[in-house]
Amino acid sequence: MTEQDINAGGRVAIVGGGLAGSLLALSLARQGVGVDVYERRPDPRVGLSEGGRSINLGLSKRGIQALTEVGLIDQVMPLSVVMGGRVIHAPDGSTRFQPYGKDRGEVLHSIDRNELNRLLLDHAQRHPQVRLHFNHRLERIDKARRELEFDHDGEKVRAQPAWVVGADGAFSRARQEMQRGERADYHQEYLEWGYKELSLAALPGGGSQIELEALHVWPRVHCFFVSHPNRDGSHTLTLFLPHEGPDSFATTRTPDEVRALFNKYFPDLIPLLPNLVDDWVSHPTGSLITTRTAPWSMDEWIVLVGDACHAVYPFYGQGMNSAFEDCSALMAAFAAHPRDRRAAFIAYEQSRRPHTDTLAELSKANFIELKQKVQSFWFLARKRVDAALNRLLPKTWLPLYTMIAHTTMPYGDALKRSRQQEKILLGAVSALALVVVGAGVWVGRLL
Amino acid sequence: MTEQDINAGGRVAIVGGGLAGSLLALSLARQGVGVDVYERRPDPRVGLSEGGRSINLGLSKRGIQALTEVGLIDQVMPLSVVMGGRVIHAPDGSTRFQPYGKDRGEVLHSIDRNELNRLLLDHAQRHPQVRLHFNHRLERIDKARRELEFDHDGEKVRAQPAWVVGADGAFSRARQEMQRGERADYHQEYLEWGYKELSLAALPGGGSQIELEALHVWPRVHCFFVSHPNRDGSHTLTLFLPHEGPDSFATTRTPDEVRALFNKYFPDLIPLLPNLVDDWVSHPTGSLITTRTAPWSMDEWIVLVGDACHAVYPFYGQGMNSAFEDCSALMAAFAAHPRDRRAAFIAYEQSRRPHTDTLAELSKANFIELKQKVQSFWFLARKRVDAALNRLLPKTWLPLYTMIAHTTMPYGDALKRSRQQEKILLGAVSALALVVVGAGVWVGRLL
Missing domain, CATH: 3.50.50.60 (FAD/NAD(P)-binding domain)
Structure with missing residues (x-):
């Protein structure tokens, strides 16, 4: 000493x-x-x-x-609720499940x-x-x-x-x-968007109105919701929305404005949130730094x-x-x-x-991913390729999200490895494209 | 109103x-x-x-x-003294003059x-x-x-x-x-280097010990001096030096340490600075943010x-x-x-x-330019090419320094224009290289 x-x-x-x-x-x-x-x-x-x-x-x-x-x-x-993946809620009310990892060991805990x-x-x-x-x-x-x-x-x-x-x-x-x-x-630096928390109550019997063991995302580009489950079947919803400008916290203050915002972006959530207007007014708007x-x-x-x-x-x-x-x-x-x-x-x-x-x-x-990309075809295709390679080569091919959330690999090392994997993937796809074109030319000559 | x-x-x-x-x-x-x-x-x-x-x-x-x-x-x-360019003082005591612009209109005023x-x-x-x-x-x-x-x-x-x-x-x-x-x-963010001001006195008769109408630079990579002239023939010297580490403000506190630093990097300045040690101790060390x-x-x-x-x-x-x-x-x-x-x-x-x-x-x-590049062969060659093109095409070819110091073009526009000029120059040099190689091949065939 x-x-x-x-x-x-x-x-x-x-x-x-x-x-x-x-x-x-x-x-x-x-x-x-x-x-x-x-x-x-x-x-x-x-x-x-x-x-x-x-x-x-x-x-x-x-x-x-x-x-x-x-x-x-x-x-x-x-004290926690397992979240096995994200449930993405599309504007038309349809949902899609994206698992967080390849097995039940790769989950988050709300x-x-x-x-x-x-x-x-x-x-x-x-x-x-x-x-x-x-x-x-x-x-x-x-x-x-x-x-x-x-x-x-x-x-x-x-x-x-x-x-x-x-x-x-x-x-x-x-x-x-x-x-x-x-x-x-x-x-x-502050994000130009803020957040507000709302509560999605449990069913009277105690169950959940939406899939319990998942993080839910309502991506709408201009704004989005994320929700975390609670043990009693309720969910804590967080709305991310611009502070200023059209359809923002600044323009959404009165009950009518709140209802109009939800009618425009989240009509599927309105029946689930009977206390929406009261919660909106009484809960503070947070900032992100x-x-x-x-x-x-x-x-x-x-x-x-x-x-x-x-x-x-x-x-x-x-x-x-x-x-x-x-x-x-x-x-x-x-x-x-x-x-x-x-x-x-x-x-x-x-x-x-x-x-x-x-x-x-x-x-x-x-x-960007949460508000927008989770809905994109190419993003989803890329996620699937990543997941498939991870299943094929569980020790060598790790998606970035997996390394950040499910390992203790230092963040910088995870990003570096992800970029190397991206290069390999790009190289493989290019090689594959060459083979396909080559085969096409060969078939063309045969015909 | x-x-x-x-x-x-x-x-x-x-x-x-x-x-x-x-x-x-x-x-x-x-x-x-x-x-x-x-x-x-x-x-x-x-x-x-x-x-x-x-x-x-x-x-x-x-x-x-x-x-x-x-x-x-x-x-x-x-109240000012014209500075027509930089005088660069090499470690061996030799000097070289770099004008700020192509004529007496393109000067700075100390x-x-x-x-x-x-x-x-x-x-x-x-x-x-x-x-x-x-x-x-x-x-x-x-x-x-x-x-x-x-x-x-x-x-x-x-x-x-x-x-x-x-x-x-x-x-x-x-x-x-x-x-x-x-x-x-x-x-x-702070620079890891600080600065200290020293005074280079005028000659007893009132003249200057070094060229008056110029900014002087003593570039030494690990540290450097810049000086501005005063009307009475004196110059205000500013030493830029790391705050910490070897040969830094932290290791240069006693009179012996001050003299050792100057013997190592600026022996040519010692005879010009009879009050060096007193000035060093009494003048504060500044930080740059x-x-x-x-x-x-x-x-x-x-x-x-x-x-x-x-x-x-x-x-x-x-x-x-x-x-x-x-x-x-x-x-x-x-x-x-x-x-x-x-x-x-x-x-x-x-x-x-x-x-x-x-x-x-x-x-x-x-x-980087002041502490190091002003001595480099390639930097100087590039400066000369820029200056020559500026003389040839005074309205269309403007070196970046000229745009920043001698015009009121917005800084961002100046940088953009400089990058475009760089692309043109690179293209021209590449084309020239091709012509030279082509000519070489043609001459080779003739021989």
């Missing part, structure tokens, strides 16, 4: 008790590290949950791996964000090394004094932890304070994880999964540099940032 | 009394608009100027045009930033429509109340202007406040100009010139939309932002 050990110099402060913060608290506590988690909001396990924000997430391989490492996967799985957060907080609280502090909003970091200042219900609370993790989301105060006055790169930044750490004292260092659009379903994977990557870096925390922070960023940059690009690209 | 007129609803507030702010104050005042300029710092015309920050700038066509529009070019020119700022403030102050407020630091913008809050020597000062211009530089508080809580894109953002305005109430919306690296010498051109572009947008300020703001951003984005890329690319 030296000054630079993860466990030296006192307790660790984690700013943010969301998914990444509470998971990392558990990971560190299991290594014997004392952890204080400071969360801006009240304890989500007490009182009502936030209305209209019951976002469901798709837990996939990377997240499963991280939850397995902290011994919680068996507690998490019963889980309620708040429920998962409550479970992680419960387990963190039970650990003797962890203390949770709710209603603590980070105000300032005094980098020279290595001191955090929180606002706790109007009172100032100061802490001098051994070191700090910023796990406080896309608008991370920890990041802002860490980078204040430093030569830090920072990029943020991509952020990138560098550096992710300062000295041996503070490091960022999750959205605090790389927020992505939700269209690849990897936000939570990549944040959980950050926690695994940080713990692995500590294991590789047991006596040098600064080196561990640098190794973590160097090994991780190129891949989260790739994820940001993939998440942008999947926006 | 309607509610949306530039002159309606009261006086205009310009946040920032630097180059762009003071020029725009004059432009607006000349249209009969009442203007309050709020500057964070003290009046630069009183007391001592900031040491080590006497940055010289290269005034070129775009800046000249904007200064001409406000009727000040004849007052500005006598001018002291502070001197120009003082002149603009003098003229703004003399205008009955302009009031200057120094030591006023913008603290907050209350967008709902359309109110600015300044800190003036510890006191709060509030203003409710008709509308607002943010001209407060790369770290613009006006931009931050305008974009707070909005879906704004923002990108910042590129920023991009959107939107540049909010409603009909606030708009950004200059570094506040697009800071660029200094390597194309276009920071001030593009900020001045913003002011011209904004005034042109007002002229095109005389009764709709919001439309003018939007038209200004739409016409301008693609070009300042191009400038950011060109400024990054010129970093």
Whole structure:
């Protein structure tokens, strides 16, 4: 144990008790590290949950791996609903099923964000090394004094932890304070589209009005719905729509405007959503942001994880999964540099940032896929060829989606491999075309 | 005159009394608009100027045009020194002159930033429509109340202007406040290199120790100097060097380290810089930032100009010139939309932002040119071909540098035209090569 050990110099402060913060608290506590988690909001396990924000997430391989490492996967799985693939709802009301993988091992797990957060907080609280502090909003970091200042219900609370993790989301105060006055790169861009969540109720008996074990997509080019199933047979629908312009959130405010929008784009959903207008008015409209930044750490004292260092659009379903994977990557870096925390922070960023940059690009690209391409003939044909090759050569031919969702291969490596496969496919198709033309010429000569 | 007129609803507030702010104050005042300029710092015309920050700038066509529009070019020119081209100083001490253009019309004008700022403030102050407020630091913008809050020597000062211009530089508080809580894109990145200014004194008699009417460059790949001449025969040298790593600002702190760095890279400069060590220690090390953002305005109430919306690296010498051109572009947008300020703001951003984005890329690319390429045989050969074609076809063949520095063609259009010229050149060279090879074969057959 030296000054630079993860466990030296006192307790660790984690700013943010969301998914990444509470998971990392558990990971560190299991290594014997004392952890204080400071969360801006009240304890989500007490009182009502936030209305209209019951976002469901798709837990996939990377997240499963991280939850397995902290011994919680068996507690998490019963909270989730298996999604075996996407059900695509065409404008004419017809549906088509696209499986996520070639077998039942390659599925996603729909889980309620708040429920998962409550479970992680419960387990963190039970650990003797962890203390949770709710209603603590980070105000300032005094980098020279290595001191955090929180606002706790109007009172100032100061802490001098051994070191700090910023796990406080896309608008991370920890990041802002860490980078204040430093030569830090920072990029943020908003999508011109926003989102609104609506609820598709279960059948009175408890069943689901639409196929339960699937993600549903209503692709309409100008807007689209995605829905995640809940265990009670209900589904959480998320409508993605432009913020401004014709048929946008800006032009859809009154009950008549809401009904007109749905009559135009989603007539098949109207009978399923009796509370549509009330939900629309009472649920907030959310925005979607991509952020990138560098550096992710300062000295041996503070490091960022999750959205605090790389927020992505939700269209690849990897936000939570990549944040959980950050926690695994940080713990692995500590294991590789047991006596040098600064080196561990640098190794973590160097090994991780190129891949989260790739994820940001993939998440942008999947926006196009979800709103539009999932309906296209060529896209579907390509998906089928990919799936067929994957069945023929299960070890060597992996579709990009499979590598991202069903493996822990680093995101950048997955993209590189996918591009190589594309080249091979293009070469094979070209060769095949030559053979066909050659055969045609030969047959032509025979005739 | 309607509610949306530039002159309606009261006086205009310009946040920032630097180059762009003071020029725009004059432009607006000349249209009969009442203007309050709020500057964070003290009046630069009183007391001592900031040491080590006497940055010289290269005034070129775009800046000249904007200064001409406000009727000040004849007052500005006598403050400047003509630079007819670059003098490149090779490591062996030899020099080579590269003219900026084909004639004496295509030159730059070296001018002291502070001197120009003082002149603009003098003229703004003399205008009955302009009031200057120094030591006023913008603290907050209350967008709902359309109110600015300044800190003036510890006191709060509030203003409710008709509308607002943010001209407060790369770290613009006006931009931050305008974009707070909005879906704004923002990108910042720092160069891994910083800079330090040193002074090369005039000869005791008043002459210059090196060619006066030129920009001097000492390109050394790992680091480089650029110098701008002053009227008294002195030159302001700017050393660009990595912040970290071997032979960097981080490793060059003691007098011995400073001397070692200069012995290694700039032995020819040592005899010219007797105060080298003192200057090094007392002058600050600066950082270089590129920023991009959107939107540049909010409603009909606030708009950004200059570094506040697009800071660029200094390597194309276009920071001030593009900020001045913003002011011209904004005034042109007002002229095109005389009764709709919001439309003018939007038209200004739409016409301008693609070009300042191009400038950011060109400024990054010129970093490589200044530190390295100016010495390369192929780069020089290409420059000569460009210059020769420009002399042959002065209206149709314009080198990129000529278009950026010596015309007011929009930056993006200049880049596009340069790429077309490159294609033509490549085609011509290829055709020539074919002819040569063909001739060779023909001659070979004859022999």
